[in-house]
Amino acid sequence: MSRRFARFLALCAALCAFACVVPHANAEPPAPHAAPASAAHQVLVMLRMPSPHFRPDGAYGGGYTNDGTRAARRRVARELAAAYGLRVIDNWPMPAIGIDCFVMEDTGTGPVDRLLDTLAHDPRVAWAQAIQEYRSLGGGDPLLPVQPAAQLWQLTTLHRASTGRGVTVAVVDSGVDANHPDLAGQVKLRRNFVDAYPDGPEAHGTAVAGIIAAREGNGQGIAGIAPDAKLLALRACWETAGPPARCNSFTLGKAINFALMNDAGVINMSLGGPRDRLLEALLDAALARGVTLVGAADPAQPDGGFPASHPGVIAVASDTQRAPPPGALRAPGTDVPTALPGARWGMVSGSSYAAAHVAGLAALILELRPGIAPARLRADLDGGARVFPAALASSPGQAGSIDACAAIARAAGTCVCLCPSTTTTASLPSPRPH
Template sequence: MKKLPRACFAAAMALMLSACASAPAASLGQRASTPAASAAASMDSRRDIVLAVANPLDPPGTHAGSSLVGYVPPGHYGAGQRAVSQLDDLKQHYGLREVVGWPIKALGLFCIVVEPPAGADRDALLQDLAKDGRVKLAQPLQNYEVYADPPQQGAHKYNDPYADLQRGFVETDAAVAHEASQGGGVHVAIVDTGADLTHPDLKGRIADTHNAVDDDQAAFDGDAHGTEVAGIIAAMGDNHQGIVGMAPKAQLSVYKACWYADRNAGARCNSFTLAKALAGVLDTDARVVNLSLGGPADPLLGKLLDELLRQKRIVVAARPPDGDANGFPDNSPGVIVVRSSASTPAPPGVVSAPGSDILTTQPNGGYDFTSGSSMAAAHVTGIVALLLSIAPDLDADSIRKLLLLDGARPDGLHQVNAAVAVQALRTSLRHAGSP
């Protein structure tokens, strides 16, 4: 495929409980240079277990809340003494080898990823752990993936890139919607791969970054999927180059929970990295969460998703390519699920948006075409930001209804329309007496 031209969380001090010594904890926006930071890629979903115990913290407060900072034994960063003792006993009793762990303040838990003893039956071990009164959660470590089509070799080179440049933008009438809103004041969290922070269309749009995978800044900046999603949502407008995002004045935070084991294949994530990222989001004021990824249902991730929804965050998720909406994060009725516009009617409540041949930002300052429901979800996340900029207190159900208003394509099938949704919202506010 030929490319188009290039056009804090403050640092906290955590008491190292078992060592009784003080050591600084890295901030959310920094990448911890600990074994935990590089542990994700070495985990094995066919073998490893996620284990959690209650984590009541002894006064005075001895932690900085949930963070993306890795935990390294024997420091037990963020763990109360009860959690430390229980985890040590559990590891010894069941012969578990700890890989990494982290606190989740919002759920009152301390989680660890463990490797069972060699030759152990994981299913039997999980059953035993579930019966242990000290264990609040025991589940398999699971894998997730982003929803983008694989790169196409020898794809058609468009000789009129300016027209195609705005394809998804034009089809949703985003420019018309921008007369009323450009997403200003809305904070969007993108849980994905990393993103190119130096891209000319993303400079100034990404306010902060968090890495739940490793401490490799070059890999973070070189990640394609997160760069693509960020560009669709909030690429800078009126800068005489590149593209315009759906909500060009929204504020982005990027949480790297997915990585490329092979740059020629899709990015992958797991229960551990996604849980760390979502726990980090819960510690912020992000109003919208974009999850252009998915996989199997997961107890821990389900708890974190439920907490996001309980706090009235708007969660936008990409529908799996096979249409099976029974996993994470698309199986919750509070999530706005988005599919790539197709030639068949969408299931009830599912939003359709442009997702094929979408031109967006690429690493190293480039632009290229990409496809997948990940891109459709990014379009909808941008529209959600436009709506919240006008009416910050909108809930997910009200937003879904606005997104599903008449936005018919020429073939009569529904596709989300930013201008229709924004106009309907403004009309309803006028009728309600709002300015």
């Protein structure tokens, strides 16, 4: 066993012991919220916004400033509600796709499908849809002591080429603990888009954020994949006693719209659920703006589920998943040490955390190649997929995992890790002139 790997195992053991045996005095995790009320009788009604003749200013926080037509849309929404036996619950303008999204509740007992069909034929309505639920895709045993990411991706070496400086990554997830020792100063903006449940640091969002951008060289915890990237911590999900976190069409729509209006270069979505017209429109708008989208592949769905299966989204499966969806990339997602609320660290597993690795890797590429199109960035990642030697491939799911060194070498146009002068087995791109 190499001295470096021995130190790595010792660090993992120390982190596990710290997280599981001797927790911080103020490290009690927040109690999960009760399961959310059913949204079976709530619908989203989209009203068109006028073509913009201005842009929201830099302080935009969710309102469409100086929008003189908003009162008119609210009046139309009230008229629609009165006509169809509905009650307006909430609304949120989404100028990224030119619509104002209204949440309405059916006060009757009839089937929602019939109501949606009726609304769809009203000329005042752009479209109407049900509110759908999503869940984060964590899972597995978080306490196993060995984490392979540092070995497979050679983070220290990668960070000599890129650290994600100047790149903004939107974490659309549950609440992020921005005061965690490994995340202090890493969160550019934090916004809460969940009104029904108290805001606060939560486990899933904090773990995802830590993997992407935990501080490097601060003497504690871990190093993020892109430690100099800045995070938009957008709370669109809330933690419950059931799945690790729950979200819905409206909260996710608000968060993704905010990310687009605040110049996110990468949007990470470690969650999955049914297809949704509102979210599809926002994802298409993001891709049209050149934003890189990363989604966790649901291991229970043959196509990886939504949003991972949406065209243009980089779908990511855990490296130990035996049969990932077609086209999905594999990244470390098993026994990963990361930040947890209350100045703690612990081990996590699941495709949620594999996606976070790729979001961080995308930030490294974007520092090297600002403005690179999402399809080109995906090609760099695809070009960095490797099949391991038989000894490594015997471990379930390892073959085909991303070779981060090769991906960064392609983006940098030069050798990063193993160079032709030191190895005859590395497959690296020819250096490009700077």
